[in-house]
Amino acid sequence: MTHSSSFSPATGKLDKLRTLWTRRDFSSLAIEVERYVYWQRLRIQEQLGMLAPQDAPRRLAEDEFWDASDIDEVREGSWLTLGQGILGLWALQAMADGITDIMDLIRGLLATEGPRRGLAMGCGDMVAEIGMFTHPALPFSHVEGHDISFVSLQRAQQLCQAQGLPASFVITDANRLQLPADHYDLIVCNHAFHHFTEIDHVAAQINRALKPGGVFTTFDYVGERFQQYSDAQLAYANQINRLLPYHLRRRANGLVRTVVERPNPAGLSPDEAICADLILPALDHHLSVQYQYNWAGLLMPLLEEISPNFHGPKHHDLNHQVDEESLALLRLLFDL
Structure with a gap:
């Protein structure tokens, strides 16, 4: 693995702004100003007693955050695991207009020849990507994995070795990435x-x-920045939340959720959804979009904190049974 330098958003904020102004790099300047305002807002929240003392000191940079995170724990608590657990194929079909295997779509679109090369951007530990590069009907001669977290890439390397996938890994900041031209058959x-x-x-x-x-x-969040959900999203989510039985509204800390709220940015990764609203326009501008499925504008704020209540303590165990009431409610939510 090789290493490229990355900027820590928690240090040298004013110096960074001055440098970008001197260089007349106004695009980057706009992003850094938004970051600076974000950090200032956290400081004000601290002064007003809105942040716990442990949240107030310097926050981790993006690479440090993910190096220190328990990826399995993050994945375990995500509402997205519902589509891989008790709902299985039904949920995947509901989320993608009846498509049961995304690799069928990719095989139908891919028009390259010769040994295939793949790239996994922001690949983390490769758990979410490896299946796309090990499909028996679409073999790859080599795959590159790029991520900002050294710890995650160590796990990715171990996974690919165990699966027999020829792969190399680069620690890099995607924001400064320079890729070779006409090089990859599939980028994920x-x-x-x-x-x-x-x-x-x-x-x-x-x-x-x-x-x-x-x-x-790509499979990603394209909503409001820093996951600050709209008033309409919160209104609908709260209406449904009030209808759910208490045992399905219980948070990991044991307390029953009474109100669906916007997440506190202090608890998110430093760059969580920092420019998420720009993703679709950028892809439309630079690529020819063949398939696009928009969903989860309600599911994410509603289920993010309480999804383990639906799939139980061992949702990866396909023999685990969930009561019919919970399953029926979950199907209803996916159908909304």
């Missing part, structure tokens, strides 16, 4: 695009790096 970016600040740059690099006839696919 799952659950990572919303952490990037230079959205247009990344989309342009993807377009440059794909071979003619190559395919890019």
